[in-house]
Amino acid sequence: MLCSYGCNREGIYKVNELKVCCSFHISQCPEIRLRNKNSQLGQTRNEKKYNCKYCNKITTHQGLLKHEEYCIHNPKNRRGCKFCGKQLFKLKSAGDYCNHTCANKKRAQTQKGINHPNFLQEGQDAYKFICFHYHEHKCIICGEKLIVEVHHFDHNRLNNEPSNLIPVCSTHHRYLHSRYKKLIISKVVKYKESFSGVAPTGMVSALQAD
Numbered sequence: 141m142l143c144s145y146g147c148n149r150e151g152i153y154k155v156n157e158l159k160v161c162c163s164f165h166i167s168q169c170p171e172i173r174l175r176n177k178n179s180q181l182g183q184t185r186n187e188k189k190y191n192c193k194y195c196n197k198i199t200t201h202q203g204l205l206k207h208e209e210y211c212i213h214n215p216k217n218r219r220g221c222k223f224c225g226k227q228l229f230k231l232k233s234a235g236d237y238c239n240h241t242c243a244n245k246k247r248a249q250t251q252k253g254i255n256h257p258n259f260l261q262e263g264q265d266a267y268k269f270i271c272f273h274y275h276e277h278k279c280i281i282c283g284e285k286l287i288v289e290v291h292h293f294d295h296n297r298l299n300n301e302p303s304n305l306i307p308v309c310s311t312h313h314r315y316l317h318s319r320y321k322k323l324i325i326s327k328v329v330k331y332k333e334s335f336s337g338v339a340p341t342g343m344v345s346a347l348q349a350d
Contacts, residue, residue, distance in 0.1 A: 147171035222246055267297070271305035280331045281324050284309035291316050293332055303335050 143151040144159035147170045151160030163169045167176075190204045191197070194213035208214060212229050219228055223242035237243040271290045278285040291306040291313050292299060306328055308316065315324050 143169060143171070145169050145171045267292070267300040267305055270300050270302055271307055274302035274337070275305065275307045275335075278307065279309035279312055280307060281312045281327055282309060289313045291328075293328070302337055303332060306332065 141151050141160055143149050143162040145161060147162055149162035151162055153161045153164050155161050155166065161169055166172055188201060189198050190201055192199065192204065192208055192211055194208060194211045197207065199207050211217065217229060220226065221228055221238040221242050222236045223246040224238065226238045228238055237246065267290055277288055279288055287310055288307050289310055291308050293304045293306055312324055315321055
């Protein structure tokens with residue numbers, strides 16, 4: 141017995157008392173699938189078409205506004221790379237440059253000298269030389285000598301008096317700027333109070349040694 145829906149295939153599944161189908165689900169029958177497809181195409185053909193005002197692409201009214209909003213030819217979605225001027229699609233490229241090469245070249249041009257974010261004015265880094273001239277190049281807490289930083293006791297980086305500069309390792313420097321400060325602050329205060337203000341003889345700055 142052939143499929144009741146006209147696909148000329150053998151009907152092996154009973155749909156009801158009068159009809160049989162070639163597929164377990166009617167929707168999988170080739171003839172039914174073809175009818176559904178033609179029905180959808182007919183609805184699409186009957187729907188009025190509109191052209192995108194940026195790229196002239198034909199679309200339906202329902203998708204026109206969204207397409208124009210994200211259209212690659214929409215001036216709002218395009219801008220130039222800040223280095224080479226290449227046009228970028230805003231939604232696909234969140235940065236200001238088309239690649240890392242352009243970004244690095246632009247930084248090399250603009251971030252020089254005083255324009256560099258890490259640029260230090262004359263005398264701003266003098267606290268390191270002052271500290272290691274008057275203090276031994278080692279952490280006053282643990283004795284670390286390889287990596288030693290400078291802590292401003294009053295947290296004022298402009299106060300570079302020798303008595304305000306405390307040599308500490310990076311770990312204990314973080315202690316002094318965190319809730320763990322109470323664990324070592326007594327040693328720091330004791331060291332500051334005992335500081336004589338005279339540079340030790342034979343002291344060599346680690347920066348000079350390098």
